[in-house]
Amino acid sequence: MAEVPSVGTARAPSPPSEPPVAKKPRLEAPEQPVSLPVSTPAFKTASKPKQSKTQKRRQQYNALPEPCSSDDVLWREITEILGEEYVNTNLAEETDRLSPFEYHQELEMQVVAICSTGSALATSTESSRPWVVVVPFCFPGETVRVRVYRNARLHSFADLLEVVTPNPEFRDNSLVRCKYFGTCAGCQYQMVSYEKQLDLKRDVVVKAYENFSNLPRSAMPPIESTMPSPKQYEYRTKITPHFEAPTKSQVRDRNSNNNPTDRAERPEWFDIGFNRVGTHKVIDIEDCPIATPIIRETLPAVRANALKNIWTYKRGVSLILRDSLAPAPASTTPADPATDPDSEPHVCITEHRGHIREKVGPLTFEYPASSFFQNNNAVLPSLTAYVASRIAASPGPAPTHLVDAYCGAGLFAIALAPTFNTVAGIELAADSIRAATRNAALNGLPADKISFRAGDAADIFAAVRVDFPPAKTVLVIDPPRKGCDGPFIEQLLQFRAGTVVYVSCNVHTQARDVGAIVNQSAADGKGGKYVLESLRGVDLFPQTAHVESVAVLRLVGDP
Numbered sequence: 001m002a003e004v005p006s007v008g009t010a011r012a013p014s015p016p017s018e019p020p021v022a023k024k025p026r027l028e029a030p031e032q033p034v035s036l037p038v039s040t041p042a043f044k045t046a047s048k049p050k051q052s053k054t055q056k057r058r059q060q061y062n063a064l065p066e067p068c069s070s071d072d073v074l075w076r077e078i079t080e081i082l083g084e085e086y087v088n089t090n091l092a093e094e095t096d097r098l099s100p101f102e103y104h105q106e107l108e109m110q111v112v113a114i115c116s117t118g119s120a121l122a123t124s125t126e127s128s129r130p131w132v133v134v135v136p137f138c139f140p141g142e143t144v145r146v147r148v149y150r151n152a153r154l155h156s157f158a159d160l161l162e163v164v165t166p167n168p169e170f171r172d173n174s175l176v177r178c179k180y181f182g183t184c185a186g187c188q189y190q191m192v193s194y195e196k197q198l199d200l201k202r203d204v205v206v207k208a209y210e211n212f213s214n215l216p217r218s219a220m221p222p223i224e225s226t227m228p229s230p231k232q233y234e235y236r237t238k239i240t241p242h243f244e245a246p247t248k249s250q251v252r253d254r255n256s257n258n259n260p261t262d263r264a265e266r267p268e269w270f271d272i273g274f275n276r277v278g279t280h281k282v283i284d285i286e287d288c289p290i291a292t293p294i295i296r297e298t299l300p301a302v303r304a305n306a307l308k309n310i311w312t313y314k315r316g317v318s319l320i321l322r323d324s325l326a327p328a329p330a331s332t333t334p335a336d337p338a339t340d341p342d343s344e345p346h347v348c349i350t351e352h353r354g355h356i357r358e359k360v361g362p363l364t365f366e367y368p369a370s371s372f373f374q375n376n377n378a379v380l381p382s383l384t385a386y387v388a389s390r391i392a393a394s395p396g397p398a399p400t401h402l403v404d405a406y407c408g409a410g411l412f413a414i415a416l417a418p419t420f421n422t423v424a425g426i427e428l429a430a431d432s433i434r435a436a437t438r439n440a441a442l443n444g445l446p447a448d449k450i451s452f453r454a455g456d457a458a459d460i461f462a463a464v465r466v467d468f469p470p471a472k473t474v475l476v477i478d479p480p481r482k483g484c485d486g487p488f489i490e491q492l493l494q495f496r497a498g499t500v501v502y503v504s505c506n507v508h509t510q511a512r513d514v515g516a517i518v519n520q521s522a523a524d525g526k527g528g529k530y531v532l533e534s535l536r537g538v539d540l541f542p543q544t545a546h547v548e549s550v551a552v553l554r555l556v557g558d559p
């Protein structure tokens, strides 16, 4: 028997089944991907009659998951296991919520697949009907004992109780380095060799493009092996442990207790850390081995301080611990390209209003602690070098102009700038734009070569239309998890940059957007069409199921 993570606390039972009110949607593939908001209607729709809360809840209960959401990713993989016909029949006959399993029923199951969310999908030959059970921390080929804690549409969620038959192809429990692994929701794969983790992440990219891009296989390039992170532990440069404030009754209890010794102790309800797997409940975490050394060293003091002040908090708090290089003696001096970031002294910034300084290869970046920057510094030199190499592989004349949409503090714009004549970046967050402008100067890039503006990403096209020759322009896009919106894709197709590099922290919305760009460019008759030239996952978060992805699109044919 393999050692298994401890089981979570008892969970609330599933909500009672509500009678469905509307016919359920079927699963037939839509002619156009349902999720593409590529054109917004030019007309105003009639205002809908107001719904009661119950009606809204019923509608949500009956609706299929929002396209490209993690529920949707799970749902598609469940459908693949059960078969579309079976799923459609159950939806039509409204038998999709008739679970064969009771709340807290214990079962032995066979794991048949690993889902892109990192959980395993299991079935049982003893089940009275085909049904999938979603279980964390196990792998295909394993027999596991589980306890059901929630029933949903044609699937249930369960805690792992025991791995009855482990699969050594995936599992080596001696690799686990964290005492919270199996309870904390942060990591999924500590018991998997790093090589295998990279393979699992490649599979996520493959499945994302199969399920969400609406592209035929012939339009997909061979998907490269996942780019590894040089550090597999102690890489995370930012963590945000959180805790709940005391409730009114906890405050009352404390005030009625006159014993000062008791008052000084840690209240038994006080937990500070990350969520317990499968819940929104915080568990107490004293150390996080994927965080950088300075963050691990600082965490005990930050926890102690939160505990000292716990009775002053009125609502839950999310703390921040961010790794930074110690402030430069004079931060306006250009970065010393020879210095290795690991050999410089680090500090941990715990103030949202603090400032971070970070080196990516020879480049220096400074930005406010509360704003976005990639959380794995160790892999950034390989990531930016890979993007540069894909751009350089352009078959035509070398590109001269670069647009960095969703540019944050200027990571890609600044790292790629040396081979371009002119660079423009755009970003919604004004403080990130101020940081990007300053970072360009810090790295010796003149303002007449590189400029940044605050605004919606779609606005960049109006700004560069006159001066940037589309065929010699590279467009880098790195949007948030929800991907690009319709107006942005419309503008992108209108502008038709020679190369588009799409960097993404959500390969599912990336697949949807890339599919839209490829398919629409072939159909809109505006000259040239985009082909997906390369696709590669990048591991920014070892030990977790998360994968980032870089897709390169090239405009081919006469523009």
Ligand SMILES: C[S@@+](CC[C@H](N)C(=O)[O-])C[C@H]1O[C@@H](n2cnc3c(N)ncnc32)[C@H](O)[C@@H]1O
Binding pocket: 372, 373, 374, 405, 406, 407, 408, 409, 410, 411, 412, 426, 427, 428, 429, 432, 455, 456, 457, 458, 478, 479, 480, 481, 505
């Ligand atoms: C995944 S981050 C990438 C940042 C940057 N490329 C980097 O690697 O550091 C996405 C960025 O998009 C910005 N953003 C979100 N919505 C946006 C929009 N509609 N237009 C422009 N920027 C946006 C966010 O503020 C965030 O900085």
